[in-house]
Amino acid sequence: MKLSSDAQFEQEVEVLIGEIKQHYGYDFSGYARASVYRRVKRFMGQKGLENMQQLREPLFSDSFFFEVFLQDVTVNVTEMFRDPSFFLSLRQNVLPLLSTYPYIKIWDAGCSTGEELFSLAILLQEEGLLNRTKIYATDINQKVLRQAKEGIFPVSRIPAYTAAYYAAGGKQEFSGYYRSNYGNAKFNSELVRNVVFYPHNLATDSSFNEFHLILCRNVLIYFGRELQERVLNLFDESLVSLGYLGLGKKETLAMSGISPYYNAVDKTNRIYRKLN
Amino acid sequence: MQRVPELVVIGGSWGGIQAALQILKGLPPNYSLPIVLVLHRLRDQEGNLQEIFERKTRLTTVEIEDKQQLVPGMLYLAPPNYHVLLENDRTFALDDSELENYSRPSIDVTFTSAADVYGDQVAGIILSGASSDGSSGLKYIFEKGGTALVQQPQEAEIDTMPLAAIRATPGCRIMQLIDIQEFLLSLHVN
Incomplete structure (x- = not known):
């Protein structure tokens, strides 16, 4: 049986979620709780906060503190070419079909600090599509959007990214895409010349355009089932007929109401195509 | 009085696959608890672990999908590159x-989350491995009144993980694999 102290902590977080919505307008009520509880506990531990009251004081008096909290509680861990087989499949199965459009629109939903965005842009560049593609990169968090725009990643990650790039079918020298400086790798800003960075909250905002491809990888796992369904419907509204949807390796359309209207183009890599 | 576990969580790393197989191969296909197995794996390794456990045990084995329900008699494998948490439902x-x-x-992440949801009704088991992951999770389970078992270090292929777990939780039970299997069988309700 769950311990009463744990139940009490969870109850306090529920109250906090309501207060955050009232105070800042961010709605976490549809988020998967196991992760929220863990992230809040973890954040409190890192900041040396011993109880909920100690968290609430700075949280509601200091919007900068809240931004830090927001970035930490909404997981922003990402990497370039995560699951190389996904990007390889995108290159082989999706981009050739997208190339038939005169102008391509892509939505990178929950782009976080931009690693996935730059991976995608590199792919498009190598397939000769980048110049006629517009990417909308959105995230709930303004701070990570600013980071995404910069395209500066720790140089310590470069060996792993290089290996992943080649595993994803990379055709060039990976080192040609960035310059190293003071422990950082700054990626060529030409790659994101046609990218619009835009704050968007999947939990509350609506569809804002039509896309040929939507990427939303490892975002839905942080949502409860209802919110997942809302977001998938939002994607459905935002995809052209025959458009593509790419999810994370452990996310699926299978349990969703939109599933009958989609084909799995690549089941293992969770790439779906909207039917005509 | 300790309550009977409703969930078994097992963690291991190097040598953990063999050790887990030793324990699990003796369990009946209708085993009355769900079992969650967290093994450290190579990052992008694809899932043949599922096949191995499916073939060498009598339990139905699946790699965990997001939002999947825990059901008795199933063996759930943590997928590569994700942490596994449990929800209250x-x-x-x-x-x-x-x-x-x-x-x-x-292993720490899953053990901690399991104890948050199941309270004192979790049995946590630490097997062979070359890391200290799992030791604070096992301690957490133990402190909440759950059952803490550790594979006997002399028997483990790599004793780092069992030794770290024993250090963190001196009150744990140190057992050979055969006895851990016996313990799991004793939890089985026909």
Whole structure:
């Protein structure tokens, strides 16, 4: 049986979620709780906060503190070419079909600090599509959007990214895409010349355009089932007929109401195509 | 009085696959508890572990999907590159946040989450491995009144993980694999 102290902590977080919505307008009520509880506990531990009251004081008096909290509680861990087989499949199965459009629109939903965005842009560049593609990169968090725009990643990650790039079918020298400086790798800003960075909250905002491809990888796992369904419907509204949807390796359309209207183009890599 | 566990969580790393097989191969296909197995794996390794456990045990084995319900008699494997959490409605929640103890999946993360949901009704088992992941999770289970078992270090292929767990939780029970299997069989209700 769950311990009463744990139940009490969870109850306090529920109250906090309501207060955050009232105070800042961010709605976490549809988020998967196991992760929220863990992230809040973890954040409190890192900041040396011993109880909920100690968290609430700075949280509601200091919007900068809240931004830090927001970035930490909404997981922003990402990497370039995560699951190389996904990007390889995108290159082989999706981009050739997208190339038939005169102008391509892509939505990178929950782009976080931009690693996935730059991976995608590199792919498009190598397939000769980048110049006629517009990417909308959105995230709930303004701070990570600013980071995404910069395209500066720790140089310590470069060996792993290089290996992943080649595993994803990379055709060039990976080192040609960035310059190293003071422990950082700054990626060529030409790659994101046609990218619009835009704050968007999947939990509350609506569809804002039509896309040929939507990427939303490892975002839905942080949502409860209802919110997942809302977001998938939002994607459905935002995809052209025959458009593509790419999810994370452990996310699926299978349990969703939109599933009958989609084909799995690549089941293992969770790439779906909207039917005509 | 300790309550009977309703969930078994097992963690291991190097040597953990063989040790887990030793324990699990003796369990009946209708085993009355769900079992969650967290093994450190190579990052992008694809799932043949599922086949191995499916073939060498009598339990139905699956790699965990997000939001999947925990059902008795199933063996659930943590997928590579995700942490495995549990929700209060006894479903799984996957998480791709920071590595813990250089690992994702991390044994600590799953053990801690299991104890948050099941309270004192969790049995946590630490097997062979070359890392100290799992030791604070096992301690957490023990402190909440759950059952803490550790494979006897002399018997483990690599004793780092069992030794770390024993250090963190001196009150744990140190057992040979055959006795851990006996213990799990004693939890089985026909």
